[in-house]
Amino acid sequence: MAKSDRINYTLPSGFDIELLPGEKRLEQHWLDTIRQVYERYGFTPIETPAVERIELLQAKGNQGDNIIYAITPVLPPQMQVEGDKGKDSRALKFDQTVPLAAYVARNRNELVFPFARYQMDMVFRGERAKTGRYRQFRQCDIDVVGRGSLNLLYDAQMPAIIAEIFSALQIGDFLIRINNRKVLTGFFEALGVEADQIKGCIKIIDMLEKIGVAKVKDQLLGIGVLEESCDRMITFTQIQGSVDEVLAQLQQTATELNQPETFVVGIKELDEVIQNVRLLQVPETQFCIDLSIARGLDYYTGTVYETTLLGYESLGSICSGGRYEELVGMFAQETMPGVGLSIGLTRLMRKLLDADIIQPLAASPAQVMIVNMQQELMPVYFEISQRLRQAGIKVLTGFEKKGIGKQLDRADKLGIPLCIIIGSNEHEAQICRVKVMETGEQLDIPLSDLVPQIRQLLER
Amino acid sequence: MAKSDRINYTLPSGFDIELLPGEKRLEQHWLDTIRQVYERYGFTPIETPAVERIELLQAKGNQGDNIIYAITPVLPPQMQVEGDKGKDSRALKFDQTVPLAAYVARNRNELVFPFARYQMDMVFRGERAKTGRYRQFRQCDIDVVGRGSLNLLYDAQMPAIIAEIFSALQIGDFLIRINNRKVLTGFFEALGVEADQIKGCIKIIDMLEKIGVAKVKDQLLGIGVLEESCDRMITFTQIQGSVDEVLAQLQQTATELNQPETFVVGIKELDEVIQNVRLLQVPETQFCIDLSIARGLDYYTGTVYETTLLGYESLGSICSGGRYEELVGMFAQETMPGVGLSIGLTRLMRKLLDADIIQPLAASPAQVMIVNMQQELMPVYFEISQRLRQAGIKVLTGFEKKGIGKQLDRADKLGIPLCIIIGSNEHEAQICRVKVMETGEQLDIPLSDLVPQIRQLLER
Numbered sequence: 001m002a003k004s005d006r007i008n009y010t011l012p013s014g015f016d017i018e019l020l021p022g023e024k025r026l027e028q029h030w031l032d033t034i035r036q037v038y039e040r041y042g043f044t045p046i047e048t049p050a051v052e053r054i055e056l057l058q059a060k061g062n063q064g065d066n067i068i069y070a071i072t073p074v075l076p077p078q079m080q081v082e083g084d085k086g087k088d089s090r091a092l093k094f095d096q097t098v099p100l101a102a103y104v105a106r107n108r109n110e111l112v113f114p115f116a117r118y119q120m121d122m123v124f125r126g127e128r129a130k131t132g133r134y135r136q137f138r139q140c141d142i143d144v145v146g147r148g149s150l151n152l153l154y155d156a157q158m159p160a161i162i163a164e165i166f167s168a169l170q171i172g173d174f175l176i177r178i179n180n181r182k183v184l185t186g187f188f189e190a191l192g193v194e195a196d197q198i199k200g201c202i203k204i205i206d207m208l209e210k211i212g213v214a215k216v217k218d219q220l221l222g223i224g225v226l227e228e229s230c231d232r233m234i235t236f237t238q239i240q241g242s243v244d245e246v247l248a249q250l251q252q253t254a255t256e257l258n259q260p261e262t263f264v265v266g267i268k269e270l271d272e273v274i275q276n277v278r279l280l281q282v283p284e285t286q287f288c289i290d291l292s293i294a295r296g297l298d299y300y301t302g303t304v305y306e307t308t309l310l311g312y313e314s315l316g317s318i319c320s321g322g323r324y325e326e327l328v329g330m331f332a333q334e335t336m337p338g339v340g341l342s343i344g345l346t347r348l349m350r351k352l353l354d355a356d357i358i359q360p361l362a363a364s365p366a367q368v369m370i371v372n373m374q375q376e377l378m379p380v381y382f383e384i385s386q387r388l389r390q391a392g393i394k395v396l397t398g399f400e401k402k403g404i405g406k407q408l409d410r411a412d413k414l415g416i417p418l419c420i421i422i423g424s425n426e427h428e429a430q431i432c433r434v435k436v437m438e439t440g441e442q443l444d445i446p447l448s449d450l451v452p453q454i455r456q457l458l459e460r
Numbered sequence: 461m462a463k464s465d466r467i468n469y470t471l472p473s474g475f476d477i478e479l480l481p482g483e484k485r486l487e488q489h490w491l492d493t494i495r496q497v498y499e500r501y502g503f504t505p506i507e508t509p510a511v512e513r514i515e516l517l518q519a520k521g522n523q524g525d526n527i528i529y530a531i532t533p534v535l536p537p538q539m540q541v542e543g544d545k546g547k548d549s550r551a552l553k554f555d556q557t558v559p560l561a562a563y564v565a566r567n568r569n570e571l572v573f574p575f576a577r578y579q580m581d582m583v584f585r586g587e588r589a590k591t592g593r594y595r596q597f598r599q600c601d602i603d604v605v606g607r608g609s610l611n612l613l614y615d616a617q618m619p620a621i622i623a624e625i626f627s628a629l630q631i632g633d634f635l636i637r638i639n640n641r642k643v644l645t646g647f648f649e650a651l652g653v654e655a656d657q658i659k660g661c662i663k664i665i666d667m668l669e670k671i672g673v674a675k676v677k678d679q680l681l682g683i684g685v686l687e688e689s690c691d692r693m694i695t696f697t698q699i700q701g702s703v704d705e706v707l708a709q710l711q712q713t714a715t716e717l718n719q720p721e722t723f724v725v726g727i728k729e730l731d732e733v734i735q736n737v738r739l740l741q742v743p744e745t746q747f748c749i750d751l752s753i754a755r756g757l758d759y760y761t762g763t764v765y766e767t768t769l770l771g772y773e774s775l776g777s778i779c780s781g782g783r784y785e786e787l788v789g790m791f792a793q794e795t796m797p798g799v800g801l802s803i804g805l806t807r808l809m810r811k812l813l814d815a816d817i818i819q820p821l822a823a824s825p826a827q828v829m830i831v832n833m834q835q836e837l838m839p840v841y842f843e844i845s846q847r848l849r850q851a852g853i854k855v856l857t858g859f860e861k862k863g864i865g866k867q868l869d870r871a872d873k874l875g876i877p878l879c880i881i882i883g884s885n886e887h888e889a890q891i892c893r894v895k896v897m898e899t900g901e902q903l904d905i906p907l908s909d910l911v912p913q914i915r916q917l918l919e920r
Contacts, residue, residue, distance in 0.1 A: 006791075006793070007513075007515055007516055007519050007791060008513055008515065008516065009513075009516055009561075009562045009565045009566060009791040010513075010566065011509065011512075011566065012509075012511060012512065012513055012549075012550050015509040015511045015512075015550075016509075017509055018506075018507070018508055018509060018563065018566065018567075019506070019507065020567060020570050020571075021504040021505070021506060021571070021577070024504075024505045024506050024507055025504065025505060027507075028505055039825040039826075039854050040849045040852070040853075040854050040855065041849070041854075041855070041856075042824055042825065042826035042829075042854060042855060042856030042857075043825075044481040044484075044485065044823060044824050044825055045481070045484045045485060045488055045825075046478075046479070046481060046484050047478070047479065047484055047487075048478055049471060049472075049475040049476075049477055049478060049596050050510065050582060050584070050596055051472060051475045051584075051595070051596060052471075052472065052475075053467075053468055053469075053470075053472055054534070055467055055468065056467055056468065056469055059467050067533045067534065067535055068533070068534045069531040069532065069533055069534070070531065070532050070533075070534050071529040071530065071531055071532075071552065071584075071586075072529065072530050072531075072532065073527045073528070073529055073530075073586030074514070074527065074528045074529070074530050074551065074586070075527055075586075089472075090472050090475075091534065092531065101469075102469045103478065105469045106469060106470065106471065106478065107478075107480060110480050111480075111481070112823060112824075112870055112873045112874055114859075114860070116824075116856070117481070122510060122582075124510070124511075124531075126531075126533030126534070126535075135511070136509050136510055136511060151859035151860060151861075153838070153857075153859040154859060157857075160846075164849075276838070276842070279838070279839050279842045279843075280842050280845075280846060281842075281843075281846050331466075331467060331469040333466070363504060363572060364502055364504050364572075364576075365499040365502065365503075365504055365505075366499075366502035369502075378613070378736070378739070379739050382736070382739045382740050382741075383739075383741075386620075386740060386741050389500045389501070389624075392500070393500075394499050394500050394501075394502060395500065395501070395502060396501075396502030396576075397502075397613075397617075399574075399611035399613040399614060400574070400611060401611075410572055413572045414572055
């Protein structure tokens with residue numbers, strides 16, 4: 001076949017999220033770990049379809065200017081006439097928040113509120129592919145949604161969950177940076193910033209880390225904020241210190257400003273969240289108050305979070321979220337405040353793999369390989385394989401008629417820790433030879449005692 | 461807001477695959493169970509993106525006339541000019557076999573062959589929505605792919621895997637029906653059926669269970685098969701008996717027909733598969749030879765499987781697959797024979813739920829709920845929650861200021877088995893009251909001994 005006849009089987013741009021087996025096994029391990037922590041806090045799984053009505057996905061505008069992928073059936077010629085009246089009106093979800101709102105509206109009579117759910121589905125964004133940006137990626141989200149109101153303690157629980165997850169994933173030290181939108185908006189109001197400028201200010205402040213103080217100031221001036229206010233805003237967001245020091249300074253600022261209402265409420269909320277994060281035993285080194293955390297999205301109204309991997313600040317926030325009031329109730333037409341968090345798993349894992357912070361697992365889950373020494377002994381290999389599997393041990397039975405060297409080489413490439421070798425001598429003696437791949441060590445084990453001894457070897 | 465302003469938040473037709481929390485938890489339990497069995501046989505996970513190049517998905521035609529969904533970015537007005545040169549040339553995968561072929565071609569230098577992988581992704585088909593047909597659904601597939609050749613023992617391993625999965629899922633008795641395409645094509649050849657009619661015959665025979673003997677005969681006649689051949693084909697596919705009886709009858713037929721080559725090879729393969737299924741300890745009641753199993757898809761070349769849930773035959777095959785020669789190597793342009801199986805999980809679970817064969821799990825994974833008796837005791841509730849969580853117990857901490865009755869009612873609706881009640885009296889005495897929700901039983905437990913006693917209650 002000429003080269004020009006070949007089909008282009010490479011991944012389309014932005015969809016290069018495919019993992020090698022050892023990487024996929026690591027992702028699965030991460031998903032299991034994250035799921036376990038979410039469930040330990042009583043969150044229940046849901047999954048919504050990848051496809052929703054386009055008008056639903058656009059109900060609040062394309063959040064954060066996300067570009068939606070519409071889907072259209074490509075009909076084979078003989079079916080062209082049938083068409084599909086839903087054509088062009090379906091699209092792929094670009095986040096899990098709008099679908100959560102739809103799920104709650106669709107199922108609200110069956111759900112128990114506050115509804116604490118997690119969701120780890122793929123989402124799709126039709127943006128131009130840039131380095132580290134994907135057009136399909138997995139997000140691991142949790143949200144609690146109340147009916148009418150939602151206790152602030154749910155906000156305090158979020159950092160405990162983040163801390164437990166990143167500790168379990170063992171990716172190094174991290175810092176959960178907590179702020180409250182009301183602290184920012186209350187302070188801006190007190191400076192005399194116009195109500196219609198405040199959301200703009202928040203969006204600009206959100207870029208501090210990315211574009212730096214000078215450009216943020218330029219942009220604030222650009223939307224008409226007075227120079228003195230700009231300087232005070234920036235100075236405010238740079239306040240540093242222990243959580244107690246920052247809280248004390250906020251109290252002092254409130255006094256100086258004559259206790260402006262929104263600002264005072266924000267400080268009170270932030271204080272309550274922080275005190276309860278402590279009661280939930282999150283180590284003091286793992287969280288802080290950071291008044292520069294603003295979050296770009298419009299819908300946040302209270303607590304906001306970002307998480308930084310220490311020493312790898314350039315990765316950006318590895319887990320973000322916050323409290324919102326209006327979002328989830330939009331289809332149900334009820335007030336349903338919520339608080340949530342999101343881990344952009346696909347991007348995070350790829351970055352950590354590329355930076356050598358994490359390593360793929362073995363390419364195979366098998367713990368034991370049975371080497372095929374003689375085809376006639378296959379009944380023995382099968383019996384042993386099944387005995388080990390019944391004991392929960394993962395076994396790859398070798399079927400290929402290849403030399404022992406090639407078979408051991410395969411086990412090595414797959415990262416299988418133990419190989420079981422039974423030739424006619426071993427079979428006659430009712431033993432097997434076990435090769436420990438890492439050390440090269442070889443042991444003879446009586447077949448009658450195989451399961452406990454293999455277990456012991458796997459545990460050491 | 462007027463009713464006409466409301467957004468239609470219902471699921472688009474064919475995408476109504478959304479599960480309630482207890483159902484989703486059951487699906488997760490199924491996925492974990494299936495995964496464990498696949499991994500016990502040494503299969504490794506992969507995942508390919510939902511989106512591939514359209515020409516790749518159509519490389520072998522739309523397999524089984526599946527309609528592909530193309531994706532197109534819906535650009536917000538300010539970005540219209542930018543466009544996307546990949547526009548209209550991407551589509552959603554409709555199965556996992558073509559993507560497996562692409563994955564193998566893309567990563568063949570990194571993979572170890574035979575490559576044994578499982579994959580449990582969502583696939584998308586733009587067909588007209590019919591009852592029980594979905595436009596998005598999850599398939600749980602395994603395939604082993606060889607380079608150049610693949611040992612027949614992999615075919616024998618498949619029924620052992622199916623049997624273990626359906627036994628573990630506890631959905632009742634099932635029967636794995638095994639056949640070999642070469643047995644069918646060899647027999648048809650021996651009857652003098654033209655080479656170009658044989659694939660047509662296979663497709664028609666595949667419909668036996670659905671449309672019955674009379675219609676199958678009509679259709680066979682319709683494609684030009686002689687009436688005598690039709691009758692002999694149908695009689696042949698109706699051969700019944702134990703596997704040994706069927707094998708004996710096949711041998712006898714081979715002798716009568718003067719040992720036609722393909723037929724003889726097919727019988728030999730079928731025999732070898734069956735003998736090794738036995739060696740793999742699959743109970744004789746769980747498998748049989750069924751000469752009417754043909755599988756509709758063109759690409760199968762040897763062993764084929766279907767699985768029937770006994771007593772629920774109308775569900776159709778709950779797990780099917782087979783051996784193929786050409787499929788996986790198509791992009792790599794190598795011979796890569798494979799054998800695989802697929803469980804259509806979404807459809808199967810929905811049908812079994814609707815038929816009351818299986819029941820959803822509890823709506824919450826939480827095993828314990830801490831009742832909020834007094835807001836001031838929250839530090840105690842938090843301490844206890846974290847102590848239980850550190851012991852791996854799933855805890856929902858109640859934050860709402862509601863009466864105990866309402867809180868217990870919430871626990872009941874969520875299916876949480878134990879509630880921990882600590883008011884000021886219990887706190888003073890350093891005990892807690894545990895309510896066993898199923899029996900109504902109440903126990904007082906010293907806080908110092910909480911973890912072991914809760915564990916014991918959860919285990920009984």
